[in-house]
Amino acid sequence: xKINILAFGIAKDIFGGSTISVELANDASVYNLxxxxxxxxxxxxxxxxxxxxxxxEYALPEDTIYETDEIAIIPPVSGG
Amino acid sequence: xxxxxxxxxxxxxxxxxxxxxxxVLRLEFExxxxxxxxxxxxxxxxxxxxWPVQKLLIxxxxxxxxxxxxxxxxxxxxxxxxxxxxACRYVIDTLxxxxxxxxxxxxxxxxxxxxxxx
Numbered sequence: 001x002k003i004n005i006l007a008f009g010i011a012k013d014i015f016g017g018s019t020i021s022v023e024l025a026n027d028a029s030v031y032n033l034x035x036x037x038x039x040x041x042x043x044x045x046x047x048x049x050x051x052x053x054x055x056x057e058y059a060l061p062e063d064t065i066y067e068t069d070e071i072a073i074i075p076p077v078s079g080g
Numbered sequence: 081x082x083x084x085x086x087x088x089x090x091x092x093x094x095x096x097x098x099x100x101x102x103x104v105l106r107l108e109f110e111x112x113x114x115x116x117x118x119x120x121x122x123x124x125x126x127x128x129x130x131w132p133v134q135k136l137l138i139x140x141x142x143x144x145x146x147x148x149x150x151x152x153x154x155x156x157x158x159x160x161x162x163x164x165x166x167a168c169r170y171v172i173d174t175l176x177x178x179x180x181x182x183x184x185x186x187x188x189x190x191x192x193x194x195x196x197x198x
Binding site for chain 2: 006008009010013046047048053056057058072074075076077078079080
């Protein structure tokens with residue numbers, strides 16, 4: 001399935017844009033997504049940490065991803 | 081402010097001119113707006129559940145901010161100051177950990193996304 005990933009902060013620089021699309025297996029999990037992102041964008045591994053949000057909620061690695069989900073990569077936040 | 085309010089604790093964050101001795105020219109903030117608002121609402125609900133708070137405000141700006149400008153304001157009113165101080169501190173501390181907002185520091189010789197790298 002094709003998934004669009006919204007990117008913010010330094011992730012936008014790493015991806016070279018605010019949205020990228022990724023091809024994933026139909027029953028892929030957040031863990032699978034992180035793995036394939038890190039293959040394509042090794043710089044992600046140098047970040048202090050990063051999260052994945054699914055439909056505006058922080059996701060767990062074992063959460064399943066569906067084609068209709070809104071997915072975003074959340075590099076370390078620095079509001080305030 | 082309610083007539084029952086005995087105190088209001090306000091935290092106003094301001095853009096400072098230096099980080100670790102390096103001159104900061106400006107800050108650039110961006111947010112994943114929908115989720116940022118959702119996370120702020122969660123933090124407010126947690127504070128309201130934990131302390132006898134009467135009113136609570138969370139304000140955060142995005143875009144380019146010059147030195148001295150205000151990116152964030154937290155205001156909490158309560159019958160007594162303990163609750164106001166503790167809840168206000170909780171809200172700003174938690175906001176900095178969970179709300180998907182990012183700031184880039186612009187220096188004379190480059191720019192850095194805060195907290196991105198270890």
